[in-house]
Amino acid sequence: LEANGVDVKLFQVEETLSDEVLTKMQAPAKPDIPVITSQQLTEPDGIILGIPTRFGIFPAQMKAFLDSTGKLWASGSLSGKFVGTFFATASQHGGQETTALNAVTYFAHLGMMYVPFGFANKAMFDLTEVVGGSAYGAGTITNGDGSRQPSEKELAIAKQQGETFAKIVMTYDNGKNKLSAAEASKDSDNLLSVGTTTAAAGAGAAVAASQASTHGDPATSSTHTDVNVPVAGAATNTSTTANTSDTINKDNVGTTSSQPTASQDIAAAQSGQPTPSQDIAAAQSSQPTDAPATSQQPGAGPSEKPKKKKKKFLFCCGNPDDLD
Template structure:
């Protein structure tokens, strides 16, 4: 019997979310419970603007399409914050899913979220919270991470993330990279999410 399929769908401007997504994928793979496909959100900005932003090169993974979404049994969405919410690139894809909504094509499918902010107080939890209406309108099941990883209790240094999902703090200039504790949370999120998808698909 085929394993349930999880899509990791990420948008990464400076590479932080892409790095986290690799640890998310590692956690999913460790369980052996799901098949994994990794996609990126379509870019909406022209190359000229991305160049002025000093954006990182796009990762070598396929771009997701609206029709492709129906093939997944579960989703892990990753993106940086824009003023405490998902960036326009993410919103643009979901704004195009009206036909899927009308058919209930994503109803009952589990979804988790991971995120990046420029600072500790840059809106990690609001980025996840403000994305929930997209899931609710499709009838998708939000799967938070909870406190399954002990690094979320660590106050000895900056550690992104929360019970809402894995997070990393990029720094105002993007120079801070995801640390081992944040990536450990990402692995845990992948592992726990795979277990939920497997139970729901059984």
């Protein structure tokens, strides 16, 4: 594990038997390594449990330790962590696989991701000598008194399992870090995009407000007295005039709509006809602003005689006697 860049810490589970009982059992001395607590399982990215067997299942010490993870199960603190297993039995068929299968139930309930070893090492196919281990993880055969030590093949299997487990955990961890960085960058880009869009919307609102002030309805716009400047209703590009207002020749400003200019009003007044501006003023003085204005072209009478309505009408031209 350490050869693959993994920071490894070694622990042992707490002993449940008294020293007196252990002496009578001729149990070997405990190694000088720290005793782990269930809360410490939340710290690493991956955990490999070395489990001895008692009649094909856990010994009491390991089961007591795993049973103490109830609080972590309730909080989901171990969910998503990787876990592997390796074993030791006194006999060649002492229950290494059944112990692994019992362990899987704990891992499933805790939400942990179990990583089996498979038959990744060719020594596992060797039938010329006793070799511990299975698809669930490395293993060794110790004899009842613990006199047999792990063979070279068993150690090779264990080493390969550690390397494989380390690569899987590191690959996942690196991918998770890159995904987190990509999501953080995406969130940053989204914030920048929202800020830019908001600024653009604000600018658009300012332009729209400016256009609304210059494109007012002729019935509600102020009267222009300068005959050379277009009256309300003439098309005006706010963004263009804002940049070129100092260079525009007012004498050459043309109208792009059908609304009459002040010059046209004067020409109409000289001919004795009512001017459009006068019509507009008359409409404003005789009709509320929320009433719809209607117009009738000269000589274009209605196809059917409308019913009499007790309602006033405004018109810009024609004979008042034509209206009922």
